[in-house]
Amino acid sequence: MKIIRIILKVLGILVGLLVVAWFVFYLNTARKVRSEYKLLGDEAPVLVESGQKFRDLNKNGKRDVYENVNASLDDRVDDLVSQMNIEEKAGTMFITMTGMRSNGDPFNTPFLSTNPLDLMLNLFISRNSDMIAKRKMNSFNIINSYDASIMAKFNNNVQKLAEKTRLGIPITIATDPRHGTEGNPGAALYTPAFSQWPTSLGLAASRDTVLVREFGDIARQEYRSIGVTLALHPMADLATEPRWGRTNGTFGEDADLSSIMTKAYVLGFQGDSLKRNSVATMTKHFSGGGPQKDGEDPHFPYGKEQTYPGNNFDYHVKPFINGAFPAKTAQIMPYYGIPVDQGDENVAFAFNRKIIQELLRDSLGFEGVVCTDWNVITKSAMGEARAWGVEDLTPLQRVKKSLDAGCDQFGGEASPELIMELVNSGEVSMDRIDTSVKRILKDKFRLGLFDNPYVDENAAGKISGKEAFRIRGKYAQGKSTVLLKNDNILPLKKGTKIYAEGMLDTSVFNQYGEVVSNAEDADVIVLRTLTPFDPRSEYLLEQFFHQGRLYYSDEEKKVMLDLINKKPTIVVANLERPTILTEISEASKGLIAEFGTSDEVLADVLFGEINPTAKLPFELPSTWEAVLKQLEDVPYDSENPLYPFGFGLSYE
Secondary structure (H helix, E strand, O other): OOHHHHHHHHHHHHHHHHHHHHHHHHHHHHHHHHHHOOOOOOOOOOEOOOEEEOOOOOOOOHHHHHHOOOOOOHHHHHHHHHHHHHHHHHOOOEEEOEEOOOOOOOOOOOOOOOOHHHHHHHHOOHHHHHHHHHHHOOOOEOOOOOOOHHHHHHHHHHHHOOOOOOOOOEEEEEOOOOOOOOOOOOOOOOOOOOOOOOOOOHHHOOOHHHHHHHHHHHHHHHHHHEEEEEEEOOOOOOOOOOHHHHOHHHHOOOHHHHHHHHHHHHHHHHHOOOOOOHHHHHHHHEEOOOEEHHHHOOOOHHOOOOOOOHHHHHHHHHHHHHHHHHOOOOOOEEEOOEEOOOOOOOOOHHHOHHHHHHHHHOOOOOOOOEEOOOOOOOOOOOOOOOOOOOOOHHHHHHOOOOOOOOOOOOEEEOHHHHHHHHHHHHOOHHHHHHHHHHHHHHHHHHHOOOOOOOOOOHHHHOHHHHHHHHHHHHHHHHOOOOEEOOOOOOOOOOOEEEEEEEOHHHHHHHHEEEEOOOOHHEEEEEEEOOOOOOOOOOOHHHHOOOOOOOOOOHHHHHHHHHHHHOOOEEEEOOOOOOOOOHHHHOOOOEEEOOOOOHHHHHHHHHHOOOOOOOOOOOOOOHHHHHHHHHHOOOOOOOOOOOEEOOEEEEEO
């Protein structure tokens, strides 16, 4: 008993110390927030000149050119840049993650929460007041997924803060994809408030560019309803290396298919030109991030190399040349990797003048914003700086090298002081800074942010996720589902007794058949499977990136085959990457590939209410040995694939 009392006393002391530490941290942060808010001025009054209302963003009592909606784009940009100081220009050249409270308030002071994401934000994300008022930043990507009205309220709150800055430069809110079911803070964000669609692989499997453009238009409306004006997508990368952990975000391995899908996707978000109701797209990752050595992702140091053993570099540029650029994508993001031996130095894309300035800008004529991928300059909570090939350079030197390479904006960074130091020392000219700042500001003007950056918080919930949008998302799920094998079992007859595993909601089958709780009592087994991978834990983000093996372990395979051998079985494989399904396919009576198909839509497919017509966006290898022999940069080069690229059956 004495030992227990001692332990309880020690625990009590530790808890007390933690509480005291938290309150000290809170009070210190609150003091900083108050100090930062003092840097802000008044809200911008709405004035009238010549019968036309305008927002007096710099609060000088008159309509400046940049405040005049009737002035030309170039004149508005030039006028604003002429009024900006170096701090404001430098802040404009950075975009990073920001957080919000569950009530839509800006994330400033720390708060207690049972949500792991909130706890991470408390520790790792800079305050809104710090980045907007002090660092003069005006571009952020959001990572929270609350109700649409809450996210809309956050937009209005931070836009009000921005309005109180000296020149009232509005905030650009950006986001990674939100319309799938994947939750990966490094790549995609599950957002139940929005309509649910298949992954990009599924959109490609549909082969329907009209549907893809419709998706972009619906996503655009949902984004704009909450204040998002910049999509950090699509991925025009080609999944020629089947082990790559980002395959799920691509349109597959074929350059022609990816080109038409990328074009339709961008047109859906932006329209024929970037305007007030558009969402700008940041197409990535130039010049193609797919050919990763051994399939390892360059978020991590072991994946820093992109290799071209098939001498196929040009193939990976095609979706940009034939897709993103004809659709006039507003912005471009290069990836982390080093394109090995594709220029005069082996450095990552963000520092590679041969790729960005000479190829993208000079040769291909791209005039929009080029933003680096996240955290290529400084170390962050997510790990070391992904400054592959320039690890020996200081952050200051990296910024200069990236600017010299042709980049405009730095993702995942909040270090405007580096730009200011380069300008003040004379290492970078003000003209060079102005070039990038003007590109960034042009998109803000085109998107109408200077005229009205606010959204209707009540309307947000009525637009986002509305029934008509969800119906179209379900239609796309059905149209993206690929029938790979049908040994006279599909479609199922009404009244079929089904035993199901791997489902979230087996009750959906009861509308057509009967769900039983024992496989022995079933007529048919439906088995959902996931793509295998190697779990890793050396780096924080690794748990979200499914990499490595494409085969099921002996234990995993035995569990599945034991079930399959009990009764006629239909296997439904969710494909994040090209899974090796050889033995599973042989043992099953039916095999379906899906890319984000809900249980409800799957039931419609299995019972013939939906006729599957989709085609594989990549080939499915037959063996792991075949995968190891593939060249990272070459499409459909697997020996004797189980199912080739473009394969797909139907009921008719």
